[in-house]
Amino acid sequence: MSDAPKKQPTILETIYAQRAKDVEVAKSTAGTTPEDISALLAMHLAPPLIPLVDRLKRNPSSNTASPSPSLMAEIKRASPSKGPIAMTTNAAAQALTYALSGASVISVLTEPTWFKGSLLDMRLARQAIDALPDRPAILRKEFILDEYQIAEARLHGADTVLLIVAMLSPDRLQALYAYSLSLGMEPLVEVNNAREMNLALELGAKVIGVNNRNLHDFQVDMGTTSRLVEMVRERDVILCALSGISNPKDVQVYKEQGVRAVLVGEALMRAADTGAFIRDLLQWPEPEPERNEPTWVMVSGVKDAAEAESLAKAGADMIGFIFDDTSSRNTTPDAAAQIVDIIRASGLPASSAPTPAAAPVTPAPWFTTQRRNLQSTAVRSLAVGTFRNSTLSDILRIVAAAKLDLVQVDASVPAGWIKHIPVPVIRRFRIDDTADLARPGVHSFALVEHDTSEGDEKNFQKAATLVQAGEAGKWPTPIILSGGLTMKNVARAIQTVGPWAVEISLEADPPADNVREFMAAVKNTQ
Template sequence: MTDTTKKQPTILETIYAQRAKDVEAAKSTAGTTPDDIAALLAMHLAPPLIPLVSRLKRNPSSNSASPSPSLMAEIKRASPSKGPIAMSTNAAAQALTYALSGASVISVLTEPTWFKGSLLDMRLARQAVDALPDRPAILRKEFILDEYQIAEARLHGADTVLLIVAMLPPERLTALYAYSLSLGMEPLVEVNNAREMELALALGAKVIGVNNRNLHDFQVDMGTTSRLVDMVKERDVILCALSGISSPKDVQVYKEQGVRAVLIGEALMRATDTSAFIRNLLQWPEPEPEKKQRTWVMVSGMKDAKQAKLLAEAGADLISLTFDSNSESNITLEEAAALSKEIRAQRSPSLSPATTPPLSPSPWLTAQKRNLQLTGVRPLLVGTFRSPTLPDILRTIAVAQLDLVQVDESVPDGWIPHIPVPVIRRFKIGNTAEVSRPGLHSFALVDLGVNGGNAVDLKKAAEVIQAGEAAKWPVPIILSGGLTTQNIREAFEVVAPWAVETSVEKGLAGDAHDFLAAVKGARQ
């Protein structure tokens, strides 16, 4: 007689069994064995970490009198309860959208069978936000049962991992928590009831998430978090509400109860305007529109300190010195040091950090431009190099006390992280694919490649700017080549560069003083 009373496995038990098989398969695959992962970690190939706790305490409302919970934004293509949610999601693009919308943490589902995620999703999400000035922490959202998965997460760019108390025996929970800490990652410990909360607190967990969804039957009870709030009061614990959150009312209730962060997945994945949805959900203020800054002017080929000071008084923001033995504008190191000394003696000091307003999330190049504008220093000294060696650049920066460096696109990418000042990279108008690449050069100079008096195709330069984040974050460029007193107004109207370059060399842009006057007139 067949026993029909045999207990059926819960959803969580089913997922656990499959992930256990998946982990064993990965551990036995050449190139991804535990020894392979350990060797790669020992080679320091894992990208740098950021701390979860401090990052969770920052969000766009952090400076207000009543800050709202921070956002843990989730990338989730599907789920066991809802099936397909957003199967065509590009994890990297979604991560960048979340980051620029103010998320403190980006949670990436890496389970492949029910959630349709992967480690590649997580790695690409990390790469997409890596160059942001204050990037979100990356969470590997996974059914973790083995130290191997934590090591994988660390290698692929996670800052933290999820440990589910309901899924793990207490001794395994303790071991996995300790192993995660040994890799520098404070885990998010997930609970669903008072007994599990007690286990999490006994661990010493600093970040505890209450899942409103019971993982055994996937039913959602929004009161689950509320019932456990009192257990963490007066404790140094960041309490997070997980699952089922879809309205400002949900968030407001948790905020009043002292919840410090909310994890939202499905609602974000289905939102048509993700940024607007996040602002409305969390009642974050609208980002302040960027104040329109006057266009900067860089004067290149400078050799004479007196002339440099006169041009600075006339409105030059950047004074560029050319270090190229084949150029008529070449300046020696000794001359550059003397000119630098005179310029530095007359310019105003920078703003104190205390007076610098906080910046809203923004892409790499936009943030670099804002930071430069906030220095309050004029003029800044730029060293322009042709065919240099890296030691040449470093020595010149030190001796001439340069504020920025300009190099051609041919300079190896690997040099740029070793240059201790912001780098302007020069691109020819026909080769601008790398202009908006984040994390390397701080500023891009686009050279129209024509001499003064010849026709200038400004539309091509405008296309470069508008390519930035589909024009939502236009690429700030320095426009160079062929700019004259006659066409500068048109350049402003068609291209809207954040800076323009002229030269004291004969035949390029006419008299630099006249050009500065024309720029001033075109700004008005």
């Protein structure tokens, strides 16, 4: 019997052994067995994915003469080498910050013991960015050893997974790669040396990450990526540098060598100002400041063509029709269609309408994007249909018949209806009942009706609070302000609240001259 000391397992071997046990527990738990996961995938409950390769080719510098590497931004609370890094991190908020700062991929650590992550972190990160027009891809950063983990990742919203060559036999690597592709996910294949790079290339991997950290001893060598660049120089492979990147010099060296993406974790998690750190790290330009767009005016309750044409000439940006039998300003779909045709044929632009242009590509939250899209493309007064006590079939029929540009409904309309309406939806909220006002991906615009019985100042301050709360507490929420607005208080409302639009309704029977004066007062406030 030998007295030779028993070889101690490496850190990677220790993590592998623990994750193998964790996977077996999950696979034997009711509700999360492999059969359960397969059944849920077969029901198409996994959210849609986006192609990793295409997304890695887009970043804020993509259209410049010398594009920088794309950013793979990592959510990592702790690590075996550094211990706690950012234990109080909110994965969803961090993901949204990364997305709005220009990340092409968000890597989410889901290993619980050493990295303090979870599948819930990944799912919430995905939900937080789901409504963005060009969201980053979600990477499950994990020690993948079983097809089960890839199926889990797909079900919880991942677009890609990490396969670590150092941890897997060639046969297992091939099997896991093929299974990932079968679910539509191109994996990120991680290597650390020339032998592993050859295995990744033999595999046919399109995205290869060189880990500058040796996972057996966790030592970092920033030259690891540089030594392997030539192996992919003439190949259709996106090479990514992983680990240890913390300053612009690191990125510049890799850029000059042809590296197409960098994964940054710890440095981002410790950054005081994440967006500024990313711009400095990748030498990206400052985001374009929001243009100070004129406040739009919506006039609701229009009934005849002469009225509509007069309002359009006076500068109404949105002309609203009411479809409600109980209203004195009710109109019919046929009448509305005739009016819309006249407005369109007249070619009269709304006074606030800009020259037609492509919508800005700067990343922005849902509601900001909806406003940008509308304001950057509208070149005439838009037709808005206001519906009360209508069924979904009524709304769909009238949208088509009246040729509406937008629809306005109140908060009683089920959110599930909204995704079936083929034009942008304005949802009306009372100022004291705004629970879902800032929920992204449902309605496109929020209209807030203030209660005149409480006085202007109090309500304007309430509305201003809604605007400033914003999405993720960082981006102001553009709202349409309505109710009790007059020539006397509209300037104060705009100055206090900062709405992107205001509404005046003809249901209150104000004289036409007053409506035109109201619009003039709004324009003079700009």
